[in-house]
Amino acid sequence: MFDPYKVREDFPILKRKINNHPLIYFDNAATSQKPRQVIDAIKEYYEQHNANVHRAVHTLSLEATELYEEAHGEVAKFIGARSMEEVVFVRGTTEAINLVAYSWGLKSLKQGDEVLVTLMEHHSNIVPWEILSKIKGFKVKYLDVNNDGTINHEAFKEALSPKVKIVCVTHVSNVTGVINDVKLLAKIAHENGALMLVDGAQSIPHIPVKVKDLDCDFLAFSGHKMLGPTGIGVLYGKREILEKMEPFHGGGEMIREVSFNPKTRKCTISWNDLPWKFEAGTPNICGGVGLMAAVKYLKTLGMENVKAHECTLTEYAMKRLKECEKTTVYGPQDSTIKCGIIPFNIEGFNSHDVALLLDSYGIMIRSGFHCAQPLHQKFKLSSSARASFYIYNTKEEIDSFIEALKEIEQSL
Numbered sequence: 001m002f003d004p005y006k007v008r009e010d011f012p013i014l015k016r017k018i019n020n021h022p023l024i025y026f027d028n029a030a031t032s033q034k035p036r037q038v039i040d041a042i043k044e045y046y047e048q049h050n051a052n053v054h055r056a057v058h059t060l061s062l063e064a065t066e067l068y069e070e071a072h073g074e075v076a077k078f079i080g081a082r083s084m085e086e087v088v089f090v091r092g093t094t095e096a097i098n099l100v101a102y103s104w105g106l107k108s109l110k111q112g113d114e115v116l117v118t119l120m121e122h123h124s125n126i127v128p129w130e131i132l133s134k135i136k137g138f139k140v141k142y143l144d145v146n147n148d149g150t151i152n153h154e155a156f157k158e159a160l161s162p163k164v165k166i167v168c169v170t171h172v173s174n175v176t177g178v179i180n181d182v183k184l185l186a187k188i189a190h191e192n193g194a195l196m197l198v199d200g201a202q203s204i205p206h207i208p209v210k211v212k213d214l215d216c217d218f219l220a221f222s223g224h225k226m227l228g229p230t231g232i233g234v235l236y237g238k239r240e241i242l243e244k245m246e247p248f249h250g251g252g253e254m255i256r257e258v259s260f261n262p263k264t265r266k267c268t269i270s271w272n273d274l275p276w277k278f279e280a281g282t283p284n285i286c287g288g289v290g291l292m293a294a295v296k297y298l299k300t301l302g303m304e305n306v307k308a309h310e311c312t313l314t315e316y317a318m319k320r321l322k323e324c325e326k327t328t329v330y331g332p333q334d335s336t337i338k339c340g341i342i343p344f345n346i347e348g349f350n351s352h353d354v355a356l357l358l359d360s361y362g363i364m365i366r367s368g369f370h371c372a373q374p375l376h377q378k379f380k381l382s383s384s385a386r387a388s389f390y391i392y393n394t395k396e397e398i399d400s401f402i403e404a405l406k407e408i409e410q411s412l
């Protein structure tokens with residue numbers, strides 16, 4: 001049985017008081033809090049096993065290497081990849097998408113081609129493509145979204161043509177929480193000869209995802225949003241595609257051999273096996289160990305339970321928000337098609353002021369554009385406040401949030 005009150009005991013930070021109120025952490029879409037199991041795994045790594053990986057023959061290096069490789073394997077199982085060779089550790093979603101843009105896009109995209117993104121993308125799924133388009137001359141094409149922030153599948157089909165070489169879509173919007181049917185979008189993209197990149201930053205932490213089921217070509221996500229440490233994230237790629245791609249960064253770890261020819265005075269370089277070909281330099285070993293602990297924690301809870309708990313909270317919050325007369329909630333009003341993310345504004349208040357006022361009640365939310373300015377433009381908003389839930393949040397916390405919102409409404 002999933003019990004959020006028991007889960008809370010694993011999170012030391014939740015015992016804090018902020019401004020004399022118990023901490024209510026509703027900024028989970030930005031980053032999650034960390035359970036003791038993750039903190040302990042990191043501590044134990046540094047206290048017992050710290051060494052560089054894949055380099056030395058001594059005991060500590062072998063232990064660190066084993067842990068680091070095991071972490072890739074655990075992540076591969078968690079997302080249903082065929083093997084750990086399809087799991088590249090990067091700094092986060094942003095770096096994963098940049099990796100695809102440069103390693104795949106630099107070689108594969110040319111003038112006349114198109115990269116299809118949607119208006120609901122996080123800037124990290126827009127800016128790398130815009131930067132590369134300036135170098136390669138292809139077009140970044142923006143698919144409009146419906147007024148509630150959902151995707152129109154007919155419009156998606158119409159936007160595809162042989163010119164589109166890759167479709168880059170977020171699985172879950174970090175503004176509205178809308179869950180996109182990326183399995184269907186991948187099918188349509190493939191029928192039109194395009195690859196499919198899924199930004200899983202907001203889906204992997206919250207809903208069960210299996211890449212074989214989605215049949216996406218790439219999936220990017222961040223460890224810090226799923227209970228893991230910052231500075232570690234994942235690029236999943238289909239093995240046959242990763243094999244054909246050029247490396248992203250050059251340096252140690254990612255090469256098999258660098259052989260100097262004294263006659264030509266040139267080096268011949270061959271690449272390491274997957275996934276190391278894409279992991280140049282000393283990697284974030286302890287980040288990988290922390291991510292493995294996070295994945296094991298989520299597995300123990302069960303991703304179906306995680307999703308169900310967040311659905312319950314979202315439904316409850318959406319219902320209670322109707323009591324706040326000056327508060328407008330954006331995106332779909334149907335909580336069954338979204339994850340636990342709620343964007344809103346209070347009439348007469350700037351979103352940053354709302355966030356600051358809520359802070360005085362010990363409630364942490366996000367305010368601003370949430371790195372998704374085009375979607376805010378679509379909604380004709382200068383900014384929004386955003387509450388986002390996770391495994392340790394409770395209905396009682398939502399009650400306190402609603403009471404605080406009512407008081408803020410009345411303070412004007």
Ligand SMILES: Cc1ncc(COP(=O)(O)O)c(C=O)c1O
Pocket residue numbers: 029030091092093094095122124125170172173174199201202222233371
């Ligand atoms: C949908 C989405 N994509 C990408 C990112 C970027 O993630 P990171 O900053 O961990 O690279 C975020 C972070 O908020 C996000 O919500």
